Amino acid sequence: MSAVFDELTWRGLVASSTDEAALIEHLEAGPVTFYVGFDPTAPSLHMGNLVQLMVARAMQRAGHRPLILVGGSTGLIGDPKATGERVLNSKETVAGWVERIQQQVAKFVDFTGPAAAQVVNNLDWTESLSVLDFLRDIGKHFPVNRMLAREVVKARLEDGISYTEFSYVLLQSLDFLELNRSYGCTLQFGGSDQWGNITAGVELLRRSDGTHVHALATPLLTKADGTKFGKTESGTVWLDPEMTSPYAFHQFFLNAEDAKVVEYLKVFSERPRDEIDELARQTVEAPHRRAAQRALADDITALVHSPAERDAAVAAAAALFGRSDLAELAEPTLASLVHELQAPDLQVGAELPPVVDVLEASGVVASKSAARRAIAEGGAYLNNVRLADPEARLGDDDLLHGRYVITRRGKRTVGAVALVRATRGEDDHWEPS
RNA sequence: GGCAGGUUGCCCGAGUGGCCAAAGGGAGCAGACUGUAAAUCUGCCGGCAUCGCCUACGUUGGUUCGAACCCAACACCUGCCA
Numbered sequence: 428m429s430a431v432f433d434e435l436t437w438r439g440l441v442a443s444s445t446d447e448a449a450l451i452e453h454l455e456a457g458p459v460t461f462y463v464g465f466d467p468t469a470p471s472l473h474m475g476n477l478v479q480l481m482v483a484r485a486m487q488r489a490g491h492r493p494l495i496l497v498g499g500s501t502g503l504i505g506d507p508k509a510t511g512e513r514v515l516n517s518k519e520t521v522a523g524w525v526e527r528i529q530q531q532v533a534k535f536v537d538f539t540g541p542a543a544a545q546v547v548n549n550l551d552w553t554e555s556l557s558v559l560d561f562l563r564d565i566g567k568h569f570p571v572n573r574m575l576a577r578e579v580v581k582a583r584l585e586d587g588i589s590y591t592e593f594s595y596v597l598l599q600s601l602d603f604l605e606l607n608r609s610y611g612c613t614l615q616f617g618g619s620d621q622w623g624n625i626t627a628g629v630e631l632l633r634r635s636d637g638t639h640v641h642a643l644a645t646p647l648l649t650k651a652d653g654t655k656f657g658k659t660e661s662g663t664v665w666l667d668p669e670m671t672s673p674y675a676f677h678q679f680f681l682n683a684e685d686a687k688v689v690e691y692l693k694v695f696s697e698r699p700r701d702e703i704d705e706l707a708r709q710t711v712e713a714p715h716r717r718a719a720q721r722a723l724a725d726d727i728t729a730l731v732h733s734p735a736e737r738d739a740a741v742a743a744a745a746a747l748f749g750r751s752d753l754a755e756l757a758e759p760t761l762a763s764l765v766h767e768l769q770a771p772d773l774q775v776g777a778e779l780p781p782v783v784d785v786l787e788a789s790g791v792v793a794s795k796s797a798a799r800r801a802i803a804e805g806g807a808y809l810n811n812v813r814l815a816d817p818e819a820r821l822g823d824d825d826l827l828h829g830r831y832v833i834t835r836r837g838k839r840t841v842g843a844v845a846l847v848r849a850t851r852g853e854d855d856h857w858e859p860s
Numbered sequence: 861g862g863c864a865g866g867u868u869g870c871c872c873g874a875g876u877g878g879c880c881a882a883a884g885g886g887a888g889c890a891g892a893c894u895g896u897a898a899a900u901c902u903g904c905c906g907g908c909a910u911c912g913c914c915u916a917c918g919u920u921g922g923u924u925c926g927a928a929c930c931c932a933a934c935a936c937c938u939g940c941c942a
Contacts, residue, residue: 587938651898654887684897715895748896796907797889804904806890837889839896 429454431489435643437700438693440482442619442646445629450641453613454491458542461486461614462606464496464549464599465532466506467524468516471667472531474656474679475618477731478645478694480535482616483544485697492542494612495532499525499550501599506624507592509582515591525550531666535730545610552605553598565597565604568634569627577623596627603628607638616643648694651686666731673732674767677740678839680724681717685710688719696726743767747833747841753810758828765831770843779821779846782807782814789834789842801836808835 429451435441444450453459463479465472472480483493502521505513516524529546536544574580574596580588603625606612615625622644632638648656664679665671671679683691689707696703706719728737743764746756756764773780773788783798786807792798799817801807807814809825810833825832830846 678896682896685895686898688897714897717895717897720895720897744896792889794907796910797905799910800904801890804890837891837896840889 429489431486431491434485434489435482438485439690440478440485440645440694442644443622444643445626445641449639450614450643453641454489458490458492459486459614460492460494460606460610460612461616462494462496462547462603462612463616464498464501464602465528466498467502467521467528468505468513469663469665470524470527471665471670472528473666474664475648477666477727478648479617480532481694481697482643482645483536487536487542487544490542491614493536493544494606494610495536495544495546496602496606497525497528497532497546497548499548500553501549501595501602504595504598505592506595506599506621507579507583507588509579511583512587512589512592527667547606547610549598549602549605553601561597561601564635565601565631568631569597569600579623596624599624600628600631603640604631604635607632607636607640612640614641614643616645619644619647648691649687651684656687656691668732668736672767672769673728673736674740674743676731677724677728677737678744680727681720681744682839683720683723685714688717688723692719692723695730696723697730698722698726739763739767747811747835753833754827756827761827761831764833765843765845768833768841768843770831770845772847773844775846775848779823779825782809782819782821783817785809785821785832785844786834786836789832789844791834791836791840791842806837809833811835 432441432451432454461483463483465476465479483495487493499521502525503515503518505515525548529548532546538544574593575584577596580593583592603612603615615628617625622642625642625644629640629642632640650656663671664676668676680691680695688710689703692698692703692706698706706722709716709718725737725741728740742760746753746760746764753761769790771788771790773785783795783802786792786798786801787795792801792807798807802814802817805813805815809821810827821832826846827833832844832846834842834844
């Protein structure tokens, strides 16, 4: 049995595949060129895409060659979703996102050595393709009756689906055909929601060129209650540090449920099997220690961001959730914590602002009304001290090292502000009297 | 192009002239309990200068003391017919 297929199976990354025996044999026969695609539907990839990147890494470690496709053309069309028609993004927007995502995926694969990865863009072979060639060479292989039978399409027949989205599957299938012809690509994988698009490509290759290729799909990660994994209160967990801070990213994984943490660990940590088994055992015996959660959060943060960012996130959490008095933290520690929390500067005059303004500015609440509400509910904190009075103003005592304030809503939502005295020109450090 | 139906807060969905910032459900947030879990219970859930004011029920205009609710035009969606 192929070692890499065995590993993917053990890690729970194989939801479905084409002929398994043939695929294993193919992987054993020598280096396989494989591809996985990402459509630019946002300026950054998210945690869900990371599953595919982990598979690509495992495959490359085993000596296979990755082609990472960023969908410059498919992103212009839109993959049909069961929930309804997408809004088209402008060509300029999509092109900008393609560039950002190309840079983002680069850190996950190795571009050197015999199994060097390559990043490709499907706009390169579709932009100048004529409609007539497309309809004759590709469209001829797609029976509409079979297209209509696909799950997503069926789900949309009531509410309607545009011809644009209906045609998406042809474009993705064309990608596989093109990559097979130009790069010798013989395997495509993706999320299980892509299975229909992926197998359509396999079939196109067979019908058009008489070539037999392979496919693999990863399962959709879920939470214990069956809902999708990867959303937080503030939305999607992005890989871009500007969109989801390394601290928030680390916290997201640290808060994984006991019932699911081992499953996530297998996917997102590259630790060997015996270490993961040991962490699984600890989760059963001492769940409150959350050893598996810590390993998961640490590993994935180091990979997506950096070991330094991981250490900063761990240190920040220790300061915020530990028993240490924030006022006793040394200035450099506090400054890096404030940086980690992406604290904005808050301009203040001679008089210090009301606490509701500080809560709002720090980003832990969406509005002053929400700030008042949080205080009334007993869920708002300044420097780890619960606030009681919604009308209170900030006092000099509340400033850590003369300028920082750490805010918190509930147990986990933490923010900070750095006060800046607007009236002084040159002073960048204001001393409390 | 014609006819019919539809467009409500993050999502679904009630609401047919004042008692509507708008029922109910979902999602989300907070508190309690905990392990910065899960489950459960309770409260909250447009904004602000919070006994009040502002913005909001596709858009614009009108009727009215008063409109999410009535009228007109327009836009978009769905279905049927051409």
